[in-house]
Amino acid sequence: xxxxxxxxxxxxxxxxxxxxxxxxxxxxxxxxxxALLHGGLVLASLIALAPVAWLCYLSLGPDKDDYLHPGGIAxxxxxxxxxxxxxxxxxxxxxxxxxxxxxxxxxxxxxxxxTTGYAVSRMRFPGYKQLMWVLLLTQAFPxxxxxxxxxxxxxxxxxxxxxxxxxxxxxxxAVPYSAWLLKGxxxxxxxxxxxxxxxxxxxxxxxxxxxxLPLARPGLAVAAFYTFITAVGEVAFxxxxxxxxxxxxxxxxxQTFVSEHDAQWNYMAATAxxxxxxxxxxxxxxxxxxxxxxxxxxxxx
Amino acid sequence: MTVAIDxxxxxxxxxxxxxxxxxxxxxNGLQKYWYxxxxxxxxxxxxxxxxxxxxxxxxxxxxxxxxxxNSARTIGVNHIDATYKFVGLDNYQDxxxxxxxxxxxWSHFLWTVFWTAACVALHxxxxxxxxxxxHQKLRGRTVYRLLLVLPWAVPTFVTVFSWRIMLADSGxxxxxxxxxxxxxxxxxxxxxxxxxxxxxxxxxxxxxxxxLSLLGGLQSIDSTLYEAAEMDGASAWQRFRxxxxxxxxxxxxTVVLLGVIWTFNQFVIxxxxxxxxxxxxxxxxxxxxxxxxxxxxPRDFAQSAAYGVLLLSILTVFTSFYFRWLKRNxxxxx
Numbered sequence: 001x002x003x004x005x006x007x008x009x010x011x012x013x014x015x016x017x018x019x020x021x022x023x024x025x026x027x028x029x030x031x032x033x034x035a036l037l038h039g040g041l042v043l044a045s046l047i048a049l050a051p052v053a054w055l056c057y058l059s060l061g062p063d064k065d066d067y068l069h070p071g072g073i074a075x076x077x078x079x080x081x082x083x084x085x086x087x088x089x090x091x092x093x094x095x096x097x098x099x100x101x102x103x104x105x106x107x108x109x110x111x112x113x114x115t116t117g118y119a120v121s122r123m124r125f126p127g128y129k130q131l132m133w134v135l136l137l138t139q140a141f142p143x144x145x146x147x148x149x150x151x152x153x154x155x156x157x158x159x160x161x162x163x164x165x166x167x168x169x170x171x172x173x174a175v176p177y178s179a180w181l182l183k184g185x186x187x188x189x190x191x192x193x194x195x196x197x198x199x200x201x202x203x204x205x206x207x208x209x210x211x212x213l214p215l216a217r218p219g220l221a222v223a224a225f226y227t228f229i230t231a232v233g234e235v236a237f238x239x240x241x242x243x244x245x246x247x248x249x250x251x252x253x254x255q256t257f258v259s260e261h262d263a264q265w266n267y268m269a270a271t272a273x274x275x276x277x278x279x280x281x282x283x284x285x286x287x288x289x290x291x292x293x294x295x296x297x298x299x300x301x
Numbered sequence: 302m303t304v305a306i307d308x309x310x311x312x313x314x315x316x317x318x319x320x321x322x323x324x325x326x327x328x329n330g331l332q333k334y335w336y337x338x339x340x341x342x343x344x345x346x347x348x349x350x351x352x353x354x355x356x357x358x359x360x361x362x363x364x365x366x367x368x369x370x371n372s373a374r375t376i377g378v379n380h381i382d383a384t385y386k387f388v389g390l391d392n393y394q395d396x397x398x399x400x401x402x403x404x405x406x407w408s409h410f411l412w413t414v415f416w417t418a419a420c421v422a423l424h425x426x427x428x429x430x431x432x433x434x435x436h437q438k439l440r441g442r443t444v445y446r447l448l449l450v451l452p453w454a455v456p457t458f459v460t461v462f463s464w465r466i467m468l469a470d471s472g473x474x475x476x477x478x479x480x481x482x483x484x485x486x487x488x489x490x491x492x493x494x495x496x497x498x499x500x501x502x503x504x505x506x507x508x509x510x511x512x513l514s515l516l517g518g519l520q521s522i523d524s525t526l527y528e529a530a531e532m533d534g535a536s537a538w539q540r541f542r543x544x545x546x547x548x549x550x551x552x553x554x555t556v557v558l559l560g561v562i563w564t565f566n567q568f569v570i571x572x573x574x575x576x577x578x579x580x581x582x583x584x585x586x587x588x589x590x591x592x593x594x595x596x597x598x599p600r601d602f603a604q605s606a607a608y609g610v611l612l613l614s615i616l617t618v619f620t621s622f623y624f625r626w627l628k629r630n631x632x633x634x635x
Contacts, residue, residue, distance in 0.1 A: 029437070041434055045448040047505070051463040052455055054473055058466065067466050070473060112343040119340035126330055131341060138352055139559075140616045142566040144590035145609030146352070148602050149359035151594075156373060172351040179344055204336040233456045235569045240595050251458045258462070258576065265466055272459045283454035284447065 052276065059269035067265050081270035091271065093246045094253035097163065101238075101249055102231040104167040109174035109227045110182075110220060117182030118208050122194060138176040143236045146172065151240065161243045169237045174230065178223040185219025186212065225286055232279065250275050363392050363607040369600035385603070392607040405589075406608075413565065413585040416500065420567075421560045423504045425553075428511025433545075435512070436519045446516075453509035461573040464502045465489070468574075489575065495583035503570050507563070511556055518552030519545070554627055558620070565616060586612055 029037070058066060061073035062080050085091050119125075120132060150169055151160070159165040189212060197207035213220075235251045242248055245256065254275070257268035331338070365385045373383040396406050431449060435442050452460065467473040468488035475485040486494040522545065530540045571580075571588045577596060584592060586608060594605025 034439070037434055037437060037439060041431075041439075041442075041445045041449075044431055044434075045445055048449050048451045048509070051460055051467060051505070052451060054467060055459070055463040067469070067473070068471050070476070112347050115340040116344040119337050123334070123337040123340075125334040125337040131345075134348065135344075137617065137620075138348065140562045140566070140613070140620060141352070142587050142590075142609060142612040142616070143568055144587050144594075144605065145359060145613050146355050147591065148594050148606045148609065149355040149362060152362070152367075152372065152602070153355060153358065168351055171347060172355075175344055175347050175351075204340070208340075229456075233458060233569070235458050235572065236591060251456075254458060254462065255573070258465075268462060269466070272462055276455045276459045279456055280451070280454045284450070 055269050055276075056273050058265065059273045061266055064264045064266045081266045082274070085267055085270045085274065089267065089271070090246055090248065090253060091274070094248050094250050097242075097247050098232055098249040098251075100163050101166045101170065101234075102228050104163065105170040105174050105231040106224050106228045108167065109171050109178050110224045112171075113175050113178035113182055113223065114213070114216075114220065115208065116179040118186050118212060120179070121183045121186035122191070123204075135176040135180050138173065139180070141173070147236060147240060150237075154241065160241055161247060163247070165241050166234075166238060166249070169241070170227075170231045170234055174227040177230075178227055181223045181226065182216070182219055185216055185222070189215055222286070225282075229279070229283070359606045360610060362603055363610055364389060365603050366391075367602040367606075369598070369602065372602060388603075392603050393611075396604065396607055396611070408582070409584060409586050409589050412496070412582070413587075416496070416503075416585055417561055417564045419500050420503045420507065420564045421557060423500070424507040424511045424560055424564075425557060427504065427508045429515050429549075431508065431512045432515040432519055435516055446513075449512060450509045452505055453513075457506055457569045458573055460506065461502065461570055464498075464505075465574055468498055489580070492580075492582040495575065495580045499571055499574060499583055502574060503564065503567060506570065507560065511560065514552055514556045515549060518549045522548035558623055561619065561623075562616060566612075 057070070057073065059081055060077045060079070061067075061070075062076060062078050066073050116131075120128065120135075146169070150165075154160050154165045154168075159168075193211055193215070194207050197211045198204075202210065232249075233251065234249075238249045238252045239255070242252055245253075248256070250271075254268060254271055257264045257271065364387055366388050367383070367385040371383060371385040374381055396402065399405075435446055435449075439445075469475075470487065470489075474488070478485045486497075488494045488498045526544050526548070527540060530544050535543065565585075566587050567585070568587050568591065571583065571585060572591070575583060581592075590605050590608035590612065593601045593608065
């Protein structure tokens with residue numbers, strides 16, 4: 001739906017205007033320019049699409065070596081890989097783990113970050129600069145710096161191989177990120193709303209919970225979605241901290257198809273498609289908001 | 302009362318003549334700003350526990366000779382206490398100037414710098430090119446935009462495996478090259494081609510974000526500027542050079558900084574593209590640090606943590622120089 005409607009609005013005026021003035025305005029393209037433009041974009045789209053399309057195609061071939069003879073797949077298309085993955089692997093266990101970790105991170109991360117985002121958007125207090133600097137700096141943390149001490153701490157606490165460990169490490173990046181992102185969003189809500197609330201006798205907490213939070217729902221949604229996606233895609237900590245294969249998240253589970261000795265590319269491809277399709281569809285629904293949210297924190301600071 | 306709505310209160314300091322003592326000031330501050338402190342408390346606590354404490358602990362580890370044989374661990378029901386000892390700055394000395402410093406640190410450092418520069422340059426140029434193309438009035442540009450976002454939408458750990466299949470010895474890419482009678486490099490075995498492949502895959506993954514951010518930037522440039530430039534007889538190149546690029550400055554400086562940080566720390570692509578224990582020369586510092594800490598036996602926790610500290614210092618230095626440079630050029634966006 002959304003992909004077709006803007007086209008009609010864009011192209012509609014063209015036939016009406018074309019017969020009136022035949023000469024091109026300065027800055028308008030000739031047919032060659034248009035062809036080049038389409039050519040470039042088609043080529044770029046093909047490159048963008050190819051790896052994913054190839055994965056989908058290979059997932060339909062029954063043998064693990066089919067990727068060596070892709071021509072042969074067309075003759076024997078089958079869903080047997082999907083059948084196998086859904087029935088004989090830990091797919092649903094992985095799904096459950098991924099959901100627990102990602103949703104846990106999202107809920108905790110956004111809840112904790114929301115008030116801070118508001119505070120740094122509206123208030124200036126001693127320590128404000130330092131806090132903003134810390135929030136920004138944690139974005140630059142390489143995983144290498146936290147993974148070793150976290151591993152030590154968690155193994156002392158007996159938390160290795162638990163979901164809590166992963167939720168905690170994911171929160172260490174999700175919380176500052178969400179706070180930063182939400183600050184950008186709160187900045188776009190007019191300050192007059194706060195003032196009106198204060199005049200009516202609300203405390204800053206009251207203003208925040210009763211007036212601002214309901215208005216900020218789209219911003220919260222973006223922060224939540226972004227945290228969720230990041231937590232789903234987290235590889236390093238999940239690979240290191242999860243030992244029991246029934247607790248693997250997708251990011252770890254997918255690796256199990258490809259070991260040093262044996263690569264079951266067909267099952268891997270089918271699983272990858274099963275993971276990628278819902279995430280991608282979901283992503284497309286919100287991607288426009290994502291970019292705005294992502295750069296708002298940066299450009300409007 | 303007036304604390305929450307900032308701006309006015311933050312600057313109203315000059316009217317208090319005698320400076321009260323420290324205790325009094327802390328008490329005044331708490332009274333005046335307690336709303337703000339209560340609101341940031343959750344984040345401060347979480348960051349303190351989840352980032353601050355591990356960071357301090359990690360820094361201490363770099364001053365010891367900790368590895369998986371002498372760290373505290375539990376085998377079955379037996380708990381073994383840690384036996385590692387304090388060695389001062391030996392780890393740093395060893396990493397930066399030791400006999401194997403070049404093979405282990407500096408070669409990876411050079412490759413990481415090259416990797417970051419190459420990837421961010423490619424991200425930016427391709428992203429800008431595509432954004433400019435999508436910014437034109439064009440039939441079906443919404444469809445193009447959706448297709449071009451695809452690499453960003455699919456989780457990275459999924460697409461990297463897809464690339465691995467395509468780059469395999471007789472995978473799709475080499476079959477394609479073979480049918481065109483072009484040489485078929487060993488993408489995943491030869492060091493040069495490993496690095497080439499890593500940059501290629503990371504570029505593929507990173508362009509969509511740049512493209513969308515820059516497209517947003519392009520759309521926010523006032524179109525009357527272009528009209529004015531055209532009236533003054535500016536050529537297409539001059540309009541790009543003097544209207545588009547300055548108009549994109551704020552967005553560009555943000556996305557380039559993010560791009561450098563993300564690329565420098567890019568773990569997933571290299572880790573998954575080459576699998577465990579292969580391609581030692583294509584590892585960037587982050588994956589190499591991980592390799593030291595978790596990819597070998599015995600696990601060298603102290604050196605891995607030291608790499609972490611070095612990486613963070615490099616990024617901190619880079620970021621502060623970048624900010625200073627932005628400030629001097631008056632392009633501060635963040």
